[in-house]
Amino acid sequence: MIDVLALVAVRSGTRILDGVSLGVPEGSVTTLVGPSGSGKSTLLRCLNGLEPFSGGSVTIAGHRLAAGPQPPGALERLRRDVGMVFQQFNLFPHLTVIDNVTLGPRVLGRRPADEVRAAALVLLDRVGMGRFAAARPATLSGGQQQRVAIARALAMGPRVMLFDEPTSALDPRMSAEVLDVIVELARGGQTMVVVTHDHGFARRAATQVVELASGRVQRTGTAEAILGAAG
Amino acid sequence: MRPPRPARRILARALLGAAALLPPAHAADLDAVRARGSLVWAADQEGGGPHVYADPDDPARLRGFEVELAALVAAELGVEPRFQQGQWDRLPLLLGRSADCVINGFESTPERQRDWRCSRPYYAYALQLVARRDVALDSVEGLAGEGPAGPWRVGVLTGSAAEIEMRRRGDLRVEVVGFDGTVDCLEQVRSRVIDAALMDDCIAWFNADRFPELRCVGRPFAGGTYVILTAPDTPALGAAIDDALGRLVADGRLEALYDRWDMAGRQQMLLLRDAAEVPPAPRSGxxxxxxxxxxxxxxxxxxxxxxxxxxxxxxxxxxxxxxxxxxxxxxxxxxxxxxxxxxxxxxxxxxxxxxxxxxxxxxxxxxxxxxxxxxxxxxxxxxxxxxxxxxxxxxxxxxxxxxxxxxxxxxxxxxxxxxxxxxxxxxxxxxxxxxxxxxxxxxxxxxxxxxxxxxxxxxxxxxxxxxxxxxxxxxxxxxxxxxxxxxxxxxxxxxxxxxxxxxxx
Missing domain, CATH: 1.10.3720.10 (MetI-like)
Structure with missing residues (x-):
C-alpha cells in the first residue's frame, strides 16, 4: 500500500531524512517511533505531500510522488485517498461538528447532501461523537475534538490513514479514549501509519514498528522485538 | 444611554462646526481696518475668471476684475488690500473673523440683504446658457423639451444665482449639477458628461476663447447685481465701502475698469444707475x-x-x-x-x-x-x-x-x-x-x-x-x-x- 524509497529531505542545510526506505502492506498498522528530531513527523508529512522532499520517491494508495514540484492536481488526488489526523486536531472552529465532517465530501465529492450527512452521522457514532453533531469544536474536550478529527478524515473514505502524534496534546484519560478509536479502526482492517510516543498503543495494535534516529531507519520489526516486553 | 464613540465624535464635530460658523460678537469696523492699514477681502480663486483667478503665467499672482476693484476700494479707504482665500459658498462666514469684506460675485438676494450688510451694487449680471456647438439647443426654453438622454443635465456653480434659477424653474426638464469651479463645469460640458451650463454672462464671455467647442445659447436672462458683503455689526466700514463705490462710479474709474476687462463699461454704468433695490427676506420660524x-x-x-x-x-x-x-x-x-x-x-x-x-x-x-x-x-x-x-x-x-x-x-x-x-x-x-x-x-x-x-x-x-x-x-x-x-x-x-x-x- 505504501512504498518509500531512499527518501531525502533537507531543511536549512540539515538532512532531516537521510535515505529512508520502508514498506507498509495493505491492512497493516505501522508505528513510527524514535526520539524528537529523528524525522518521524517529517516522514509522515512527506507521505501526503504536506512537506516536499529532495530525493527518493513515495508510492501510496496507487499514487506516486517524486522529488520536486508535483503536476497540478496530483497532490489533491493523492490526499483524497490518504486521511490525516494532526496533533493539534485542527478542527474548523467556524463550523459545527457535523459540518466539519461533511465539508470535505461536500466540497470535493459528488454525492447528494443528505447522503453525505447520513454517512457523517454514522462516522460520528463510530467515534462516539454522534450526540455532539450540532456542537461547536470550542465547546468540546481535546479527546472529543480528536475523535471528530478522525471522523473528518474518514469521511473522505481514505485507503490509508496517517496519524501525527494524535494523543500528545491529551491527558491520559483522553488519550485512552482516542487510542480506543484508533485501535478499533485498525481491527477493522484500516491501513495506517501512526507517529507516536505511546508504546502501549504500539504493543496493542502495531503490525510493525519502525524506529528512526537522525533521519535514518534504525530498526524495523514487531512491537516486542523493537520495544521489548511490556512493563 | 451613552452614545458609542464614533457617533459621539460626529455630534461633537457638528456642534463645534456650528459654533465656528456663528458670526462673532465683535467684528473689525472701519477704525480697526484703518489702524491695521489693510482691508482684508475674501474670495475663492477656484471660482475662476473674470472675477478672481490665479494668473496662468504666474500662478502665485492673482488676477481678475475684482482684484482690481478691491485695490481701488482699499485705496479709497486709505489702506492696502489683502486677499483671503476661502471656499466660495462659505465666504460670508469669514466676515468679522478673518475677512473685513467679501468681493466675489455675490448676488444681491433677499436672504443676504437680511443676514449681512450689502453694499450698493458694483456689477449688473445676467445668466447665460452655454452648450456644445453640436448640441441641438437654441434657447433656455429648449430645456423644457427632451434632453439627449432624459432630462437636460445643466451644470451650475453651487449656491450661485444660476443654481437658484435652475431649481426655481418648474417648466424646464433639468437635472441640476453643482460645481465649485467654472472651469471644471465647462470641462464637463466639453466632455459631454453634462449637456449645458448656466453662469453669469461675464464668466461665459471670459471663457469663450478657452472652450472653442462651446457656444452661448440664446441671450442672457434673469439678471441681478453683485454687492460687497460686510458683517452687520460693522456699519461704518459698510458705509465707507458704499461711498468708495459711489466715487468710483462718479469719476468713471469703474467704467474704465470694466472696459479694460471687455465687460461693457457703458452698459454697466446704465444698468447700475437703474438697478432695483432688493428687499430683505423676512426671518422664518x-x-x-x-x-x-x-x-x-x-x-x-x-x-x-x-x-x-x-x-x-x-x-x-x-x-x-x-x-x-x-x-x-x-x-x-x-x-x-x-x-x-x-x-x-x-x-x-x-x-x-x-x-x-x-x-x-x-x-x-x-x-x-x-x-x-x-x-x-x-x-x-x-x-x-x-x-x-x-x-x-x-x-x-x-x-x-x-x-x-x-x-x-x-x-x-x-x-x-x-x-x-x-x-x-x-x-x-x-x-x-x-x-x-x-x-x-x-x-x-x-x-x-x-x-x-x-x-x-x-x-x-x-x-x-x-x-x-x-x-x-x-x-x-x-x-x-x-x-x-x-x-x-x-x-x-x-x-x-x-x-x-x-x-x-
Whole structure:
C-alpha cells in the first residue's frame, strides 16, 4: 500500500531524512517511533505531500510522488485517498461538528447532501461523537475534538490513514479514549501509519514498528522485538 | 444611554462646526481696518475668471476684475488690500473673523440683504446658457423639451444665482449639477458628461476663447447685481465701502475698469444707475425652517446611505481579493497588489475622486458623478480593507490550511471554505468601524458634484442663514444613521469574544 524509497529531505542545510526506505502492506498498522528530531513527523508529512522532499520517491494508495514540484492536481488526488489526523486536531472552529465532517465530501465529492450527512452521522457514532453533531469544536474536550478529527478524515473514505502524534496534546484519560478509536479502526482492517510516543498503543495494535534516529531507519520489526516486553 | 464613540465624535464635530460658523460678537469696523492699514477681502480663486483667478503665467499672482476693484476700494479707504482665500459658498462666514469684506460675485438676494450688510451694487449680471456647438439647443426654453438622454443635465456653480434659477424653474426638464469651479463645469460640458451650463454672462464671455467647442445659447436672462458683503455689526466700514463705490462710479474709474476687462463699461454704468433695490427676506420660524429644509436634508441623507451601501460591499470584495492575492497569489502579482494598496492609501480620496471624474473623461471614459463617487470610495477603502483582511488571514492558524489541504482540497478551495470564513469573522469589528468611517467620508464626494448630506447642509445653511439650527438637525441625522452601525460593530465584537454555541455567522 505504501512504498518509500531512499527518501531525502533537507531543511536549512540539515538532512532531516537521510535515505529512508520502508514498506507498509495493505491492512497493516505501522508505528513510527524514535526520539524528537529523528524525522518521524517529517516522514509522515512527506507521505501526503504536506512537506516536499529532495530525493527518493513515495508510492501510496496507487499514487506516486517524486522529488520536486508535483503536476497540478496530483497532490489533491493523492490526499483524497490518504486521511490525516494532526496533533493539534485542527478542527474548523467556524463550523459545527457535523459540518466539519461533511465539508470535505461536500466540497470535493459528488454525492447528494443528505447522503453525505447520513454517512457523517454514522462516522460520528463510530467515534462516539454522534450526540455532539450540532456542537461547536470550542465547546468540546481535546479527546472529543480528536475523535471528530478522525471522523473528518474518514469521511473522505481514505485507503490509508496517517496519524501525527494524535494523543500528545491529551491527558491520559483522553488519550485512552482516542487510542480506543484508533485501535478499533485498525481491527477493522484500516491501513495506517501512526507517529507516536505511546508504546502501549504500539504493543496493542502495531503490525510493525519502525524506529528512526537522525533521519535514518534504525530498526524495523514487531512491537516486542523493537520495544521489548511490556512493563 | 451613552452614545458609542464614533457617533459621539460626529455630534461633537457638528456642534463645534456650528459654533465656528456663528458670526462673532465683535467684528473689525472701519477704525480697526484703518489702524491695521489693510482691508482684508475674501474670495475663492477656484471660482475662476473674470472675477478672481490665479494668473496662468504666474500662478502665485492673482488676477481678475475684482482684484482690481478691491485695490481701488482699499485705496479709497486709505489702506492696502489683502486677499483671503476661502471656499466660495462659505465666504460670508469669514466676515468679522478673518475677512473685513467679501468681493466675489455675490448676488444681491433677499436672504443676504437680511443676514449681512450689502453694499450698493458694483456689477449688473445676467445668466447665460452655454452648450456644445453640436448640441441641438437654441434657447433656455429648449430645456423644457427632451434632453439627449432624459432630462437636460445643466451644470451650475453651487449656491450661485444660476443654481437658484435652475431649481426655481418648474417648466424646464433639468437635472441640476453643482460645481465649485467654472472651469471644471465647462470641462464637463466639453466632455459631454453634462449637456449645458448656466453662469453669469461675464464668466461665459471670459471663457469663450478657452472652450472653442462651446457656444452661448440664446441671450442672457434673469439678471441681478453683485454687492460687497460686510458683517452687520460693522456699519461704518459698510458705509465707507458704499461711498468708495459711489466715487468710483462718479469719476468713471469703474467704467474704465470694466472696459479694460471687455465687460461693457457703458452698459454697466446704465444698468447700475437703474438697478432695483432688493428687499430683505423676512426671518422664518423654526417650524417653517424645518418644513422647507427637512425634506431636502432627508433626501440627501438617502444619498449618503446610497453611497455608503453601494461603495462598501465593493470595497470589501476588492480588499479581500487583494489581501488573498498578496498572501497566496502568484509571485508576479504580489508587488503589483502592494503598489495598488500603497498608492490608494498614500493619496487623498479627494484627488482620487478628481482623477476618476475629471481625468477619465479625457481618455473617453466619462462616468456619471454618482458612479464615479461610488467607484472612488470603493477603490480607496479597498486598500484599507485589504490591510485589515491581510491581518485577519494571517491570524488564522496555519494548521487550518493544512487540515483542509490534507482532505484533498486545492489551495483555493481551502482558502474559500476554511481560511477566509475564519478571517472574515476575526476582522468583523474593524471592518464595521471602517464602514462608519466611509459613511462619513461620503461628504468628500460633494467635490465631484454629488449632493449628499453635508453638502446639502452647507447650501441650505448659506441660503437660509440658519447655520446653527441646521447643523444640529444634520448632526442628528448622521447620528441616527451611524448609531445602528456602531451597535452592529459591538454586536460582532461580542460574538467574536463568545463564539460558542451559536449558529453559523
Amino acid at each position: 423654526l417650524a417653517e425652517l424645518m418644513r422647507s429644509t427637512l425634506p431636502l436634508l432627508l433626501r440627501s441623507a438617502g444619498m449618503t446611505i446610497l453611497l455608503s451601501c453601494a461603495a462598501f460591499p465593493l470595497a470589501v470584495v476588492l480588499g479581500l481579493s487583494v489581501a488573498v492575492g498578496r498572501l497566496h497569489g502568484p509571485a508576479w502579482l504580489r508587488p503589483a497588489l502592494t503598489l495598488y494598496v500603497e498608492v490608494l492609501r498614500g493619496t487623498p480620496l479627494l484627488l482620487q475622486l478628481y482623477a476618476i471624474f475629471y481625468l477619465l473623461p479625457k481618455v473617453g471614459l466619462a462616468l456619471p458623478a454618482l458612479a464615479a463617487a461610488i467607484l472612488g470610495l470603493a477603490l480607496n477603502y479597498s486598500a484599507y480593507e485589504s490591510e485589515i483582511y491581510r491581518a485577519g488571514l494571517k491570524a488564522v492558524p496555519p494548521g487550518q490550511l493544512e487540515a483542509a489541504l490534507a482532505l484533498g482540497m486545492s489551495k483555493w478551495q481551502a482558502l474559500r471554505h476554511v481560511v477566509v470564513p475564519q478571517a472574515v469573522r476575526i476582522v468583523m469589528p474593524p471592518v464595521t468601524s471602517d464602514f462608519i468611517a466611509l459613511f462619513k467620508d461620503t461628504s468628500v464626494c460633494s467635490a465631484i458634484t454629488v449632493v449628499e448630506l453635508t453638502k446639502r447642509y452647507s447650501v441650505l445653511a448659506l441660503s437660509s442663514g440658519r447655520i446653527a439650527e441646521l447643523a444640529v438637525v444634520t448632526a442628528l441625522l448622521y447620528l441616527a444613521m451611524s448609531w445602528p452601525l456602531s451597535l452592529l460593530s459591538r454586536w460582532f465584537e461580542q460574538r467574536l469574544e463568545n463564539p460558542a454555541g451559536r449558529d453559523r455567522p
